Amino acid sequence: MTAVGRQGTLSDTRLMVRIAQLYYRLQLSQEQVGQRLGLSRFQVGRLLDRALREEIVRIEIVHPDARLIELEDALVERFGLRSAVVADTPEASSDEAAQRLARDAVAGAAVDFLAALGPTGSIGVSWGRQMLELARQLEPGWTDAVEVVQLNGATSLSAEPTRATEIAERFGATTGASIRLLAAPAIVGSPELRRALEADPAVGSTLEAARAASTAIFGLGILGRDSVLVGSGFLSERDQANLREAGAVGDILGRFLRPDGRIASPELDDRTVGLPLADLVAKPISLGLAAGPGRGPVALAALLGRYVNVLVTDATNARWVIDHG
Amino acid sequence: MTAVGRQGTLSDTRLMVRIAQLYYRLQLSQEQVGQRLGLSRFQVGRLLDRALREEIVRIEIVHPDARLIELEDALVERFGLRSAVVADTPEASSDEAAQRLARDAVAGAAVDFLAALGPTGSIGVSWGRQMLELARQLEPGWTDAVEVVQLNGATSLSAEPTRATEIAERFGATTGASIRLLAAPAIVGSPELRRALEADPAVGSTLEAARAASTAIFGLGILGRDSVLVGSGFLSERDQANLREAGAVGDILGRFLRPDGRIASPELDDRTVGLPLADLVAKPISLGLAAGPGRGPVALAALLGRYVNVLVTDATNARWVIDHG
DNA sequence: ATTCCAATCGCTCAGATGTGCGACTGAACG
């Protein structure tokens, strides 16, 4: 640019373009730009302002993560969360491999979040495929917690192991914390039996610890063939039918929710062993994980019920929740 | 953004994205961003730097004029010009209406440039279609020049008027300057006649004024059916054939150039009435206009010969010149 | 364990930038 000094009355737009080039591309100071073009520093500054406002100059955040962070902010904003983490997963597909990928990514994101979180106090955990993956990805020393406690009943009824103990053990192992298991079925046949179980010291003390835990971590389940609760045999055909009728969209800690966040079946809830959802609401950290297709509704229900204050999910579910919430 | 403070070890990239959002979108100061994210002002600044270098944040000048100004800068840079003006014309098309549009746009750009230029001293002008359009668009008071002088011979030989006098008169009329016409043909039959003409006081004094003018304004012509010189009857069939053979690409002030900027036919040049090209080189402002398809070669020739130090043209020709120069 | 190196940190200080203000300009209007 050795061009003649005063370009004077050339259209404002062109002037702004030229100023923007000198300032942003050539990295001149506003002062220097002014000298070259025969303008005062202030005129340059004001024109630069205008160029930005009139979108002659555009500042873009181009990294793909930007979109994710926008989703996170939207979630935090909309639902008053403590935090939200949206993982980048390729694409929503019901293909099993893709689901697995989503689970891995969301688990990884949760691990990162937890590692960055600092002191967590005592940690309550649930079980399920998502929790298993999370447990697998934990790295030693990720927390200073001294106690890990199961939040809900887990002893498997079926051949397929739910590996609930493995999850809690892995949590404990990575940090040297002691673990407290909840040696009970997730769902029993009658309210009386549930109460009797909870009265038992072995179960009762764990429940007490679960209530006291300052951090809760759990997956958001869906109701379907794929559901771990179904696979584990805790849900009878009739229970399933009832839930469907009641409009249940999925579960937290074995307790099923309707789309608006209310308990779908109080009767079933009364037979479910573990921390009641009401106790989640007050937890400093109540972290719910939702990965894979179709988890939007249950995530939204959990958010509306205020059962989670940290949501970790994939982009597809995040978008669904924002669009429908 | 009410998210939890320390996001800690979340990938650097994500951190940069978040910082960029707070800084550029929300317009927080680096200090404030640092407070929100638990970072020092310096970390924020450095991350912001990195985000820019790694193109996580991109600053774009999006206005279409930006491209034109880049072309201008490239021309100025490459050919050591005093200035360059590239007008925005829709598209290169040999369609007559499109050519006219290009001419209008380039003339307008030249007018703007001249108006912004400030004192010009005495002004020398040529003639032709491009100059006519330029003259039409001049607005009263655009300059403080007190004298307008024709640079080259112009009296028409054919029925189609070249309107050379109209051009000079219009220049004079918009500013109250006196005008000096060159009452002579553009090209004569012999060198002797040319010399005789120039010795005549009426012609000679105008030529002297032309030499003294500090600003010269002229169009760059092309050799072809379309050429005004041809249309005006100054160029015989034989002259045209000779020029073609010599590789002439076009003319300035009736003097034809080869692609490298040298005179195509010294013999013809010796019969051409008007300011010699050598006198253009030293002028403070020597402004050449080139609009419409196929004017790239002559523009390049003019630049290589240093006959112009201000080029006003359209985007297509500008690009051609840069690509081929 | 000790040493070394490179990376990163926060600081100081100077320069760059934004803001609010009073002065000025020029066009519209009485």
Place this chain on the structure above:
DNA sequence: CGTTCAGTCGCACATCTGAGCGATTGGAAT
């Protein structure tokens, strides 16, 4: 012709930001 008023202007001043520097840290190599 004088008044008004909106739009600009440049300036003083406060704030923000970038550059360079010594201190610190966290590993690798010895």
